[in-house]
Amino acid sequence: MSRGSARSLLGALASVVVAAAVWEVFARSGVFSTALTPSLAAIVPALGRMLADGTLLLHTLYTLYRILLGLALAAVIGIPIGMLMGRFGWAERFVLPLVSVLSPIPSLAWVPIFILWFGLGDAASIALVLYAATFPFILNTWTGVRSVNRIWIRAAEAMGAERGRLFRKIVLPGALPFVIAGARQAFARSWIAVVGGEMIAATNWGLGWVIFDSKEYLNADVMLATLLVIGLLGLGFERLVFQLMERRTVGRWGMVRTART
Amino acid sequence: MSAAISHLELRQISYVYDAGGRAVPALQDITFGVGASEFVCVVGRSGCGKTTLLNILAGFLGPTRGEVRIGGKAVTGKGLDRGIVFQDFAQLFPWRTAQRNVEFGLEMKGVPRAERVETARGFLRLVGLEAFAAAYPHELSGGMQQRAAIARALAYNPSVLLMDEPFAALDALTRDEMQRFLVDVWRETRKTVVYVTHNVAEAVYLADRIVVLTPHPGTVRAEVKVPLPRPRDPLSVEFVEAQRRVLDFLR
Numbered sequence: 001m002s003r004g005s006a007r008s009l010l011g012a013l014a015s016v017v018v019a020a021a022v023w024e025v026f027a028r029s030g031v032f033s034t035a036l037t038p039s040l041a042a043i044v045p046a047l048g049r050m051l052a053d054g055t056l057l058l059h060t061l062y063t064l065y066r067i068l069l070g071l072a073l074a075a076v077i078g079i080p081i082g083m084l085m086g087r088f089g090w091a092e093r094f095v096l097p098l099v100s101v102l103s104p105i106p107s108l109a110w111v112p113i114f115i116l117w118f119g120l121g122d123a124a125s126i127a128l129v130l131y132a133a134t135f136p137f138i139l140n141t142w143t144g145v146r147s148v149n150r151i152w153i154r155a156a157e158a159m160g161a162e163r164g165r166l167f168r169k170i171v172l173p174g175a176l177p178f179v180i181a182g183a184r185q186a187f188a189r190s191w192i193a194v195v196g197g198e199m200i201a202a203t204n205w206g207l208g209w210v211i212f213d214s215k216e217y218l219n220a221d222v223m224l225a226t227l228l229v230i231g232l233l234g235l236g237f238e239r240l241v242f243q244l245m246e247r248r249t250v251g252r253w254g255m256v257r258t259a260r261t
Numbered sequence: 262m263s264a265a266i267s268h269l270e271l272r273q274i275s276y277v278y279d280a281g282g283r284a285v286p287a288l289q290d291i292t293f294g295v296g297a298s299e300f301v302c303v304v305g306r307s308g309c310g311k312t313t314l315l316n317i318l319a320g321f322l323g324p325t326r327g328e329v330r331i332g333g334k335a336v337t338g339k340g341l342d343r344g345i346v347f348q349d350f351a352q353l354f355p356w357r358t359a360q361r362n363v364e365f366g367l368e369m370k371g372v373p374r375a376e377r378v379e380t381a382r383g384f385l386r387l388v389g390l391e392a393f394a395a396a397y398p399h400e401l402s403g404g405m406q407q408r409a410a411i412a413r414a415l416a417y418n419p420s421v422l423l424m425d426e427p428f429a430a431l432d433a434l435t436r437d438e439m440q441r442f443l444v445d446v447w448r449e450t451r452k453t454v455v456y457v458t459h460n461v462a463e464a465v466y467l468a469d470r471i472v473v474l475t476p477h478p479g480t481v482r483a484e485v486k487v488p489l490p491r492p493r494d495p496l497s498v499e500f501v502e503a504q505r506r507v508l509d510f511l512r
Contacts, residue, residue, distance in 0.1 A: 149351055152351075155352050156365070157339055158320075159369050173354070249356070253355040255355050
């Protein structure tokens, strides 16, 4: 392990310890009853039980399935739309007003109507993720295309690149830092959408459903354990997917400074 | 050199641009020729339209009047018969290695992969960057990036090389080194070169002939031949004398 990564691990460890200590003080302070603010001594065993009986894994898989499918669909739809907007004035004029109206509507505000359309279950949650994730892809890709350095375009055109090839070989990689930023934002919004959607629209499975269901039985320890899992999954994706993706591409190419980990 | 045997000809080129409804003449009646394998520097103050002129030669701008001919044929628009090197180091594509940058023009030309790799490698060798073929642009120094850009502009074998103050952003020592290097590359490849600069010493070091532009609108003030043998010594009496002749036209 290099000195740099040892130091960043130490930093992460320190922040976890501090956060845990703050929670313990709060949990044992008596502001709420211990049933509502369970200490780590209760949360960790709850997590252990859920892991041991396999339910946590299944809930997680359901949630991941919904979020990843919704995200993938959003990327497939959003990136090309953003590209078209960046490239053609007519596409920009047509899409931008729609995006400006739809994008500020919180995804959760759509839950009731999506339940009416898609019923309870996977489809409503996936549609919700799709709604939440598409706009970050569109807006960031659009910005990315517009901020491609003009000199790359000039140099490429001087060497005979035109239309399709110019787009594929210059605009696409040139816009990549923004597309990755869009993916990050889309992912963050997707978590909100999927957990919120599952609370209301899911039946029996999903991390959001667990949280909501636990409320019925006052299982604060299960709720908090699940929140912890969601946080850890977010961290995992940031480290293993987004940072890696960035380091292998735009970081390697010197187009962005990557996080030191 | 008479216009009849010029490889590159500029015939009465004028360029007028629109500044908020007002027509501003940037270039007026620019006429000169550049012989095959000749090295011509276009010298002028900032704002004399020399970059506009280069953009017209490159085909990025269409002249308001006049025409550009290469090998006797009028050219309009961009083309692989011209290679271009800009001042900005950022001209290389950051997502491509030095090797892949140099391959770009060949790729556009439809040259098969194996041949492309071979040719690009040869031009990297020519500019002394063979050891850095796998490096990405941000890993190269400014001078090395400009070398790679020169290799890229030469690799697809254009007959004319257009250069827009490619060394202006380099430190003085690197610039001297790059000028020597460029003369070597030019002698090796025998390209017809049009090199735009505001640096008179640089022009005298590099050029067979110097075209002096004066601004508002940009017109050819004079053409000065530099008959000094190469490699040139910037400290010699003849060199300083040639600089003075050019400077006299700029004052």
